[in-house]
Amino acid sequence: MCGITGWIAYRRNLTDHTRVLDAMTETMSCRGPDASGVWSARHAALGHRRLAVIDLPGGAQPMSVETDDGPVVMVYSGEAYNFTELRDELRRRGHRFTTDSDTEVVLHGYLEWGEALAEHLNGMYAFAIWDARTDRLVMIRDRMGIKPFYYYETEDGVLFGSEPKAILANPLCAPVVGLDGLREMFSFAKTPGHAIWSGMRELRPGHLAVVDASGLRERCYWSLEVGEHTDDRRTTVAHVRELLEDIIARQLVADVPRCTLLSGGLDSSAMTAxxxxxxxAVGETVRSFAVDFPDQDKHFQAVDVSPTQDTPYVHAVAEHVRCEHRDIILDGAALSDPQVRRAAVAARDVPIGLGDRDNSLYLLFKAVREQSTVALSGESADEVFGGYPWFHDERRTADTFPWLAGSQALFSPASLVQRDLAQALDLPAYVQDHYSTAVAQTPLKDGETGLEKRMRQVCHLHLTRMVQSLLDRKDRMSMAVGLEVRVPFCDHRLVQYVFNTPWAMKTFDGREKSILRAATRDVLPQSVADRKKSGYPGTFDPAYLSAIQSQAADLAADDHAAMQLCDRELVRSLATAPQDAITPRDRGTLERALDIAAWFDLRQPVLNLG
Structure with a gap:
């Protein structure tokens, strides 16, 4: 896992701009604390920060292969879980390897297959290859978008990076955010390919882009496809189990300490078991980590997506599978620390997050990193198997993104924006337009109607929209502390197979995630196998709410740039309201105001509201 960046320019000599490349590369130091490397030629400059996970001494980057017609140079972030098989195949085709790294395998795969390399990979990856034989850059992102990849077209080429901050370090990219950027930021309806910074794009999942002197062309090499599901229920459950065992075996491969993130829910528990x-089987013990809060049993409040506390279930799994477990306890003072919020916002680059859940995730990953370099996460199982409450109630038929529907909406997009700006943004229209586009992109079987058609649409919305926000959050928070988090449930083979499983089979026992439960029940405590979906926990510590109210009161009284966006009177009223009058949505509004203030301090965005 690493951080990558680069600059392609066909009308200037980039060997004269090494300081700029160094600055771009340095912004990725948190993603790659172990090593740094740069490579430059007249029209191409590549930077890399390395987190060493496989072949610690041999995977230095940028990595290059000299050919008779010029070098082929790559900067690569991620893991190819099938690199062993690919290396064997490439050896049979005449390739020779000098390291044991997956990076070298991917580079030689490009030499063998060109752009078609992407179709051979199983993993999470974002990489760029400068091919001096043709003076072109090839940029490739994994199928599910697990690893981030951004680019910015210039007059004579392109800038790219794992994160926007790398691109913003180049003076050619001004930190401008326009109305469309704010719409994307506040809508909670992440649109593939969009970035909030003007002129910047995100390379879409399952896509590659080629840059040459004539410009940039992006194309799709993989997307979810419809197909006939011919397996019966027993065969389907058995195949899911078979896939999970293969996926987890592949994702446990590392030359550094690894662990699992254990919440006590079905997803992470099955993965840990x-x-x-x-x-x-090889004489090792799995290590696991969970987050918890002081006096959580005293303050806990059941909400739609988190109806039960995690800790009793976490401990049940730890005892059942005999793992080496540690709870990371985070109190209100730690979660409300402005420096922690600043670090979380700096990691995400976007100031509209999940409040204390972002701060706690950052602190959890920071604590895990002290003992492990690689962690496996149960992220995305809800999107794959249909785990959220709104998959199973009236919200699934709403004419909008289900997670934005009804009184229990997961987010309230426009709650914080000042009135005049809200009118200019017209977020309801923006969300509706993008929802309509997303639904229209759902692949359907001929003659598919009724509930089956609607649930295919709902599943597709989650797998192409919602999952992107969560994967981006996971990646940014983990890489901010140099922790590689792997997501077994995002293996494209599993995602594609379950996507085509009929909805009636996905809910055959009348509950959420029926197939996953049936496939893993034998390795779980009964209490966990039967547990209702409960999301990543938040704190209910009164001290946390008191702290953010105080901070928000100071913000509302200040002439801060954040007030260009925030409704000052709303922030002031919520900051001084009695705690028992503050709803979860109100608390989210306060948290987002503080996030926006931290974002302005960090990124100093220039707003273009014309």
Missing amino acids: LAAQQLG
Whole structure:
């Protein structure tokens, strides 16, 4: 896992701009704390920060291969979980390797297959290859968009990076945010390909882009496809189990300490149990980590997506599979620390997050990194198997993104924006337009109607929209502390197979995630196998709310740039309201105001509201 960046320019000599490339590369130091490298030629400059996970001494980057017609140079972030098989195949085709790294395998794969390399990879990756033989850059992102990749077209080429901050370090990219950027920021309806910074784009999942002197062309090499599901229920459950065992075996491969993130829910528990089985077979013990809060049992409040506390279930799994477990306890003072909020916002680059859940995730990953370099996460199982409450109630039929529907909406997009700006943004129209586009992009079987058609649409919305926000959050928070988090449930083979499984089979026991539950029940405590979906926990510590109210009161009284966006009177009223009058949505409004203030301090965005 690493951070990559680069600059392609066909009408200037980039060997004269090494300081700029160094600055771009340095912004990625948190993603790659172990090593730094740069490479430059007349029209191409590449930068890399490395987090060493496989072949610690041999995977230095940028990595190049000299050919008779010029060098082929790559900067690569991620893991190719099938690199062993690919290396064997490439050896049979005559390739020779000098390291044991997956990076070298991917580079030689490009030499063998060109752009078609992407179709051979199983993993999470974002990489760029400068091919001096043709003077072109090839940029490729993994199928599900697990690893981030941004680019910015210039007059004579392109800038790119793992994160926007790398691109913004180049003076050619001004930190401008226009109305469309704000719409994307406040809508909670992440649109593939969009970035909030003017002129910047995100390379879409399952896409590659080629840059040459004539410009940039992006194309799709993979997307979810419809197909006939011919397996019966028993065969489907068995195949899901088989896939999970193969996926987890591949994702446990590392030359550094690894662990699992254990919440006590079905997803992370099943993953941890299967990992424990596989490591136990070779005499190892799986290590696991969970987040918790002081006096959570005293303050806990059940909400739609988190109806039960995690800790009893976490401990049940830890005891059942005999893993080496540690709870990371985070109190209100730690979660409300302005420096922690600043670090979380700096990691995400976007100031509209999940409040204390972002801060706690950052602190959790920071604590895990002290003992492990690689962690497996249960992220995305809800999107794959249909785990959220709104998959199963009236919200699934709403004419909008289901997570934005009804009184229990996960987000309230326009709650914080000042009135005049809200009118200019017209967020309801923006969300509706993008929802309509997203629904229209859902692949359907001929003659598919009724509930089956609607649930395919709902599943597709989650797998192409919602999952992107969560994967981006996971990646940014983990890489901010140099932790590689792998997501087994995003293996494209599993995602594609389950996508085509009929909805009736996905809910055959009348509950959410029926197939996953049936496929893993034998390795779980009964209490966990039967547990209702409960999302990543938040704190209910009164001290946390008191702290953010105080901070928000100071913000509302200040002439801060954040007030260009925030409704000052709303922030002031919520900051001084009695705690028992503050709803979860109100608390989210306060948190987002503080996030926006931190974002202005960090990025100093220039707003273009014309």
